[in-house]
Amino acid sequence: MKKILIIIFVSVLVFSRCSTAESIDNKALKVVSQFNSKCPMMIDQETRMDGIEIKNGNTIVYKYTLINLFASKVDTAKFNLALRPGIINTIKTNAELDELKRIKSSFEYYYKDREDKFIYSFLITPEDYNDQTP
Numbered sequence: 001m002k003k004i005l006i007i008i009f010v011s012v013l014v015f016s017r018c019s020t021a022e023s024i025d026n027k028a029l030k031v032v033s034q035f036n037s038k039c040p041m042m043i044d045q046e047t048r049m050d051g052i053e054i055k056n057g058n059t060i061v062y063k064y065t066l067i068n069l070f071a072s073k074v075d076t077a078k079f080n081l082a083l084r085p086g087i088i089n090t091i092k093t094n095a096e097l098d099e100l101k102r103i104k105s106s107f108e109y110y111y112k113d114r115e116d117k118f119i120y121s122f123l124i125t126p127e128d129y130n131d132q133t134p
Contacts, residue, residue: 059106071117079120091129101129
């Protein structure tokens with residue numbers, strides 16, 4: 001949970017300058033670039049944040065490396081079940097993300113292993129965080 005709170009905190013810092021336009025503007029791209037200049041950064045003992053990017057105009061992509069894991073050892077179904085619900089709940093309940101939610105941003109989480117091999121990626125869409133179930 002601590003990792004999720006740090007992720008959301010970083011998100012708020014990075015995207016607090018988003019305009020009210022229906023997609024993320026050039027100022028936000030500059031903020032992302034400045035943030036990325038500080039990456040990679042350790043989030044916890046297992047997770048390194050490699051950076052953030054914006055794709056398709058309105059999707060925020062968080063890129064992580066799980067530095068102590070090998071992709072071949074990860075049960076992706078369990079991985080998804082462990083992370084996805086908490087992240088969705090944090091997005092739903094964090095008022096500081098309201099502007100990103102208002103413009104219907106999506107949030108993508110991309111994970112790779114210590115050897116730079118893809119582990120798993122999932123996308124949180126407006127349909128996910130606007131769903132009223134807890």
